[in-house]
Amino acid sequence: MKRLCLILLGLSCSLIATNGASAQSCQATPERHAEELHGFITGKNRFIKTVGGKWSFTLEPASSGWDIRLRDKNWIDLTQITPPFRGTPNPREVYGWHFRNKANTAKNTGDVNAPQHLRLFQFSQSLSGTGGFRPSNGAVEPDPNEGRGWLKIRDMGLADLEPGERARMNYLQFNACLTWPRTTEEALAERDRLSPIFLEEERETMFGCGLDANKYELSAWVMPRIQSGDFDGDDAIDTAVPIIRKSDGRKGVALCRAGTWVSVVGYGNAAKQPLKPDYYSLAQYLNKVEFWEIRTGENGQDMLVIGQTEKSETTVEWTGKSFTTRLLAHFVEP
Numbered sequence: 001m002k003r004l005c006l007i008l009l010g011l012s013c014s015l016i017a018t019n020g021a022s023a024q025s026c027q028a029t030p031e032r033h034a035e036e037l038h039g040f041i042t043g044k045n046r047f048i049k050t051v052g053g054k055w056s057f058t059l060e061p062a063s064s065g066w067d068i069r070l071r072d073k074n075w076i077d078l079t080q081i082t083p084p085f086r087g088t089p090n091p092r093e094v095y096g097w098h099f100r101n102k103a104n105t106a107k108n109t110g111d112v113n114a115p116q117h118l119r120l121f122q123f124s125q126s127l128s129g130t131g132g133f134r135p136s137n138g139a140v141e142p143d144p145n146e147g148r149g150w151l152k153i154r155d156m157g158l159a160d161l162e163p164g165e166r167a168r169m170n171y172l173q174f175n176a177c178l179t180w181p182r183t184t185e186e187a188l189a190e191r192d193r194l195s196p197i198f199l200e201e202e203r204e205t206m207f208g209c210g211l212d213a214n215k216y217e218l219s220a221w222v223m224p225r226i227q228s229g230d231f232d233g234d235d236a237i238d239t240a241v242p243i244i245r246k247s248d249g250r251k252g253v254a255l256c257r258a259g260t261w262v263s264v265v266g267y268g269n270a271a272k273q274p275l276k277p278d279y280y281s282l283a284q285y286l287n288k289v290e291f292w293e294i295r296t297g298e299n300g301q302d303m304l305v306i307g308q309t310e311k312s313e314t315t316v317e318w319t320g321k322s323f324t325t326r327l328l329a330h331f332v333e334p
Helices: 184-193 200-209 282-286
Strands: 002-008 014-018 032-042 047-051 055-062 065-071 093-095 118-123 147-159 168-181 216-218 227-229 238-245 251-257 261-265 291-296 302-308 312-318 323-332
Touching: 032 047, 032 055, 055 093, 055 168, 065 118, 065 147, 065 168, 093 168, 200 216, 200 238, 200 251, 200 261, 216 251, 227 291, 227 302, 251 282, 251 302, 261 323
Parallel strands: none
Antiparallel strands: 002 014, 002 323, 032 168, 047 055, 055 065, 065 093, 118 147, 147 168, 216 238, 227 238, 238 251, 251 261, 291 302, 302 312, 312 323
């Protein structure tokens, strides 16, 4: 087990234990969307969360636990295609008695044929607007191009454990993931987003904004190659791209505000940090960056967050007159 110490500016240091066992993978690809969920539910409550901006992933209360469902806007269950359709329990049924033996005297060691902590299911977008799925008596092979999902039980509680009773689940903590195919247009857009090659119109945007082509070159040393947001709070879209300085290859970030004003971050006075020089150097740090993303700051304004996974995070924020950097978090091993 690895221990990390998270140092937040203005806060004390605390130890964080991270488990070496990783969760089930939930990664988007150029061909498929992926969305991960986390949840906790108790009693007869229902869990519900929007997925893909158009569906409702739900855990609906049943007599012995909960039923996994993915509902469209008309409340049609898109997971109806998940086998088996008769006989043994369906993996969408997350019930307490699945984890007990037939006599309900101990844990299930195999005498009860039921899925356990990992639940795999399928869903079909084509069920939207229909009367539902009508399974045939024959075997049904899941279409690899349809939706797929999993739910992993992280923790649970069981009640009604007396012999002869049917155990029920009274709380559930879980992780889940849903993945479904992108449309042709979405797949092309995702491939473009993951490409390190700048389009000619992107180059025109940055150099037309005032970036000096004699001094700097656009270079996708961090992906995606371009970020767009309202970084200065004027309700206009701004653009940020990774760059290098031609004279020495040093990395930086160029920000074009509303297609008119350009700022360059990472080259000394253009990005003063409220930190001691011997403790932190943005120029050295940019050589180790693994990700960058847009987040919402405390003032509700977009900001760039540049970081090293599980090591550090630095913000690039608009002060009202210029961009400045701020160390958000730094992880060190004790």
